[in-house]
Amino acid sequence: MKLLIRSVQIIDKKSPFNGQVKDILIEGKNIKSIGDKLDGGDAEVIEADGLCVSAGWVDMRVASRDPGFEHKEDLTSVRAAAAHGGFTEIVLLPNTEPVVHSKDTLNYIRQSGSGGLVKLHVAAAVTRKAEGVDFTEMIDLHEAGAIAFTDGEHPVQNADLFLKTILYLQPLNALLMNRPEDRQLTLYGQMHEGLTSTLIGMKGIPSLAEEMMLNRDLKLLGYALEKSMYKSDSPALHVSLISTKRAVELIREAKKNGLPVSCDIAAHQVAFTDSDLIDFDTNLKVNPPFRSAEDVKAIREALADGTIDAIVSDHNPHDEESKNLEFDHADFGMTGLETAFSVALMHSGLALQDIIGKFTTGPRRILRLQDPLLEEGALANLTFFEKDTNWTFNKSFSKSKNTPFLGQELRGKVRGVVNNGKQEWYL
Incomplete structure (x- = not known):
């Protein structure tokens, strides 16, 4: 691959070119010149008019459904959705069938994304079948490559299991x-x-x-640290999808x-409140649920x-049979890979650079991943x-199409x- 992108604005706080409009020449897998x-020369040329570039984005919470529920999403379609949403790396939850609790399932998923445009990271289950028992x-x-440990859609309910997991993972510098x-x-x-539910x-x-x-998890984390002398600069516990004040x-x-400790929110969490469910739209049925305006x-x-x-x-694909039901029978979750950036830009209140940080340096620090650099000689892992x-x-x-944003105008x-030496453009 030989690619020249002309007049693109660089959005990267770590880059000496941050905020500047430059040409970027990519050869093979690397940035040749800025x-x-x-x-x-003979490079393919992209003429950028108002185009921005940052390090490739990372999504820390994606349900792939493959293996086991490929009719809802498979590893090919989830990579396509991720690329269209600007994500070059995604973390897949272990809630498949079978659950990612063995090296065989882990390797099947990791090898599926090997060498592709979108890299697949796999979070392995804490307990067998994510049942919270063994x-x-x-x-x-x-050692087989699990990037983190979680029971995913099933929070760890047992306090003793939670505490022992923290203690067990610390010598590995692994993330719960x-x-x-x-x-x-x-x-x-x-x-x-709240008022609307009533x-x-x-x-x-x-x-x-x-x-x-x-509160329990944080107390147990503090207790575990007293016992183990934790020395890493990375979070030992990542709290997924907080939603309340x-x-x-x-x-x-x-x-x-x-x-x-670190934490994240789903992009859609700042776009809606519980009052938006007054019309019983099952595409707005998510967990954690949309909270009050004060929480937002x-x-x-x-x-x-x-x-x-x-x-x-928090990409959570479901087929029509799981969502086109009475509200109390519908499954929780919406798809979000393709709209996360737009929703964050429109509703988070953050400046552009800070939004990009929440998609790039923030996730990579938590996951112990190296930041791609926008400099000559660096690997080209980029989102435009x-x-x-x-x-x-x-x-x-x-x-799956379970999203309230289909047909909506976004910014x-x-x-x-x-x-990884590959490219896709949606111009």
Whole structure:
């Protein structure tokens, strides 16, 4: 591959060219030159008008459904959706069939994405079948390439299992990811417990269920550190998908006290509140649920002050039979890979550079991945986008279409991705 992109604005706080408009010449897998009026010779030329470039984006929370539920999403379609959303690397949850609790399943998924445009990282299960009972062989899975450990869509309910997992992973400098939810308090819950749930007669999911479990996890993390003398600069615990004002405060306090913890939110969490469910749109049925306006305000403030480290898509594909039902029978989740950037740009309140940081340096620091550099000689792992372009999301490359954004006008358009010597453009 030999590619010359002319007059592209570089968005990368670590780059000496940050904020500047430059030409970028790529040869093979590497950035050959960055400068003005470069001579690309016989290179393919992309003329950039309003185009921006950053390091390739990382999505830390994607459900692939493959193996086992390929009719909802497979490894080919999830890579296509990721590329169209600007992601060059994605982390896949272990909730497949079979669950990623063995090296065979782990290797099947990793090899499927080997050498491709979108790199597949795999999070392995903490417990067999993600049932919260028996531990997996975490050392073997770590050595086989698991990027983190989580039961994914099933929060670790047992305190003893959670504590032992933290202690077990620390010598490996491996990451535990957990979504805080007390399942006893959310049983049969359909949406945020509040005025709207009362008005429409839906069983609510209380904020308390998230906050109690998060408080427990942070207390156990602190207890584990007292026992083990944790020395890594990376987080030992990553909290997935926080959604309430008090959860934000708990994370902020934990970081202030020096606990090695990080967290993320789903991009869609700042786009809606619980009042938007008044029409029973099952595409808005997600877990954690959309909370109150006060919670959304707290999340935006936490994004701005760095309490929240990353933004994820929480891509959760479902077929028509799982969503086109009465609200209380529909599955939780929406697709998000293709819209995460636009939604964050429109609703997070963050400046562009800070949004890019939540998709690049934030996730990579948590996952122990090296940041791609926008400099000569570096590997070309890049996402190209336009920040002010309005577009209509009228075609999804996911197998599933459970998103409220189909047919909607959005702002901020991904125009191309380059990675591993390959490229795709959506001009």
